Amino acid sequence: GEDVEQSLFLSVREGDSSVINCTYTDSSSTYLYWYKQEPGAGLQLLTYIFSNMDMKQDQRLTVLLNKKDKHLSLRIADTQTGDSAIYFCAEIPGLSKLIFGTGTRLQVFP
């Protein structure tokens, strides 16, 4: 079946790195995504990775993909208070079926 799992909470100190993990079950997904949701707002695409890549770096964001273990991670370097949000990983295993994880609430404290 299709299932995307994430841990619910992560708390980090400002300036440290954050690592948010995700596991998925459908290996047919061509792209895997990370979305960010700030309080009271909709989702905003942060970054994505093509399934034939192992890593993608975009400024403070690093996405790692382990296809063998079906594991996706998002690393945020030098985490800031403005990074506090809920982060969702998502996959599209089939046409128009974007499957979201449960979301990880990242809290950054000074």
Place this chain on the structure above:
Amino acid sequence: NAGVTQTPKFQVLKTGQSMTLQCAQDMNHNSMYWYRQDPGMGLRLIYYSASEGTTDKGEVPDGYNVSRLKKQNFLLGLESAAPSQTSVYFCASSYSSGSGDEQFFGPGTRLTVL
């Protein structure tokens, strides 16, 4: 460009009432989607529309209906609201329904059914 807009932002209904949630996009996108977000469950797809005039069921379509009469609008209807439909509803759109196309989300509608 306004992107994806949703109305209303908040709504309170009594059990059995009906209402329509409205979604509009000005990006000339072909595909549009309705999701609901519940605590601890992420977002779940209710219905989607790959193109104007077509609609398909998603993961949780029961109790809802949709309409895509115009390319820029996607309406979500609740014929007889139930407390289980209390949720935050998000509309999204994308250029196509292919796996590489980014979905752009509206700000959400918070619905409470008493």
